[in-house]
Amino acid sequence: MDIQDEYRSLLEQENRELPESQDTYFSKVKNSKLYLATFVSVLGPLSFGFVLGYSSPAIPDLTTIDDPHLRLNDDQASWFGSIVTLGAMVGGLLAGWMVERIGRKLSLMFSSLPFVFGFTIIIAARSVWMLYLGRALTGFASGIASLVVPLYISEMAHERVRGTLGSCVQLMVVLGIMGVYLAGLFLDWRWLAICSSIPPTLLLVCMCFMPETPRFLLSRGKQREAEEVLRYLRGPDAPVEYECDRIKEAFDEECSSFQMSDLKEAHVYKPLAIGILLMIFQQMSGINTIMFYAENIFEQAHFKESDLASLIVGVIQVVFTAVAALIMDKAGRKILLIISGVAMAISTTAMGVYFYLVSTPEGGVHTDMSWLALASVAVFIAGFALGWGPVPWLIMSEIFPVKVRGVGSSLCVLTNWSLAFIVTKTFQDMMKSLTRAGTFWLFACMCILNVIFTMVFVPETKGKTLEQIEQTFRESSDQ
Known part of the structure; x- marks a missing residue:
């Protein structure tokens, strides 16, 4: 196509986009599929928000519950709230390795599993230690999601909407917190845990139909797949070869893996x-x-x-x-x-x-x-x-x-x-x-x-x- 040749020529001559080429390119971009992929991915931060907010309405129930095996004292209640952060530290460390080995998409899908398992253990809890384990697992999942989702969105979005879409991560976290506070007005701690397991379940199912990021695919030498993903994200009329070449050039300049040096x-x-x-x-x-x-x-x-x-x-x-x-x-x-x-x-x-x-x-x-x-x-x-x-x-x-x-x-x-x-x-x-x-x-x-x-x-x-x-x-x- 002539317009693609024009873009490639501009790229070779200037090594960066000219304002005119950007305007021409973005006039052909359709963002609907990008918004869809973003919406699915931010079910992770929504789940994360439910985890953070869960302890506030649940602790009053668990400190007054009749079952002595589940009743929390003040110190146990403090650990029930804060053990999430310890799980998240481990999750964040693992996520850095995962995104480079198995990709952004699979890492995000994996994060939904400890979310669901953690809330399941809380629902079935028969002791305080089961409550701790459930909270630690949901914290572990939160640590993974807090790393993977911003990365997934930033590598899919183009520069004109990346800020808005990236901010949706924090927006969904606070929506999750407010949602669990609101649900806590009507539900006890077990039903609240059941409710909190819904977003990560949807995340696992819906991410099956979402693409991997084009930048990760290009880092693995899969240019054809990367162009297909960009065409899905930018619409059928966008000359995505232009954007793909621009990204690939950056990878060619820095093709080595990370070393401590x-x-x-x-x-x-x-x-x-x-x-x-x-x-x-x-x-x-x-x-x-x-x-x-x-x-x-x-x-x-x-x-x-x-x-x-x-x-x-x-x-x-x-x-x-x-x-x-x-x-x-x-x-x-x-x-x-x-x-x-x-x-x-x-x-x-x-x-x-x-x-x-x-x-x-x-x-x-x-x-x-x-x-x-x-x-x-x-x-x-x-x-x-x-x-x-x-x-x-x-x-x-x-x-x-x-x-x-x-x-x-x-x-x-x-x-x-x-x-x-x-x-x-x-x-x-x-x-x-x-x-x-x-x-x-x-x-x-x-x-x-x-x-x-x-x-x-x-x-x-x-x-x-x-x-x-x-x-x-x-x-x-x-x-």
């Missing part, structure tokens, strides 16, 4: 450092502790129904994560991180002020200042959902070179889940040693560092192909 190369260690630090800053912003303390704050502000408090938190998360998804490819990743970090710094500072005033001996401050606590929680959750919730996962899936994509993503997921466990487990100790006000002021300092780090080190990836992002790091390394 590659960490000496700046275009490898720079994105790896950025990805890991993004995950550290995300967890050190205090999101898990804010979520942990939110119900207490709502109760202190005369919201006696803790279920209602959880639902309000869930709604705020969903709304602002959806806003982030809608504007991600227009506003850009970097500006959303900055706005998000500023909002979180202000809200955690205000939270510290609230706790400082509450701790003073003067009477009446607790009631008078309850509005400050409520506003701070709302602003923090909205700010996190707008940027630091979805963007680190999106950038993680975009910035790594081909040969370190699995290893780099695995290290990022391991870092995220490790910090989540550490911060959650040490939160009460921090509150005692630093006081409640000091703890939230520490989080405010971390949020300020988030903003500085973003402004100085985080690259803008909006509107760039994965190959262009990789080339940007190579060029900066050569300077």
Whole structure:
């Protein structure tokens, strides 16, 4: 075809797309099948959200249940909630190996099995250890899904919708959390586990009909299959040979597999450092502790129904994560991180002020200042959902070179889940040693560092192909 020859000629002459060729190409692209594949894949994060939210409505049931073999004390309830993060660490490590060996599609299908098995063990539990095992398995599956799904979407999507589709990962997580909170108003812990097993079951069935990513197929030398997948994802009229050649050229430049010696190369260690630090800053912003303390704050502000408090938190998360998804490819990743970090710094500072005033001996401050606590929680959750919730996962899936994509993503997921466990487990100790006000002021300092780090080190990836992002790091390394 003439238009394909034109594109190939442009590619050979410029080694990158000209704006005119991009507009011509995308005018022929149809995204319906891409949206379908994305929708199926984000059943993984939806399952992940159900796992994260399950402990909140289930623990009150399990701490008051008549069966002494299943009744949880305070320490057991704490482990029931947090053992998920330990399972996710192992899952994240394994997922980095899996995506390179068996591919993105099969890895995602595999993740659905421990989801289903874990909830099945919880449903059939006859002892506390069965509850622990079920939670650990669902955490293991969550660790795999949290790595594979962003990678799967980023390698399928083109640069004009990659931000929006990548943000759907976090959107489905918070939808899952809100969904399990809502279901928990009507269902006991066993029926809630049955309900939570539905999304991963659908994931396993539906992924059978979805394609492998074209980039993984090209990395295995399967160009014909990659072109067929691109034609499925971009529509029958799109000249996909143009995009396939562009991706293949990047693989030809970097055909070797990852070696430890590659960490000496700046275009490898720079994105790896950025990805890991993004995950550290995300967890050190205090999101898990804010979520942990939110119900207490709502109760202190005369919201006696803790279920209602959880639902309000869930709604705020969903709304602002959806806003982030809608504007991600227009506003850009970097500006959303900055706005998000500023909002979180202000809200955690205000939270510290609230706790400082509450701790003073003067009477009446607790009631008078309850509005400050409520506003701070709302602003923090909205700010996190707008940027630091979805963007680190999106950038993680975009910035790594081909040969370190699995290893780099695995290290990022391991870092995220490790910090989540550490911060959650040490939160009460921090509150005692630093006081409640000091703890939230520490989080405010971390949020300020988030903003500085973003402004100085985080690259803008909006509107760039994965190959262009990789080339940007190579060029900066050569300077």
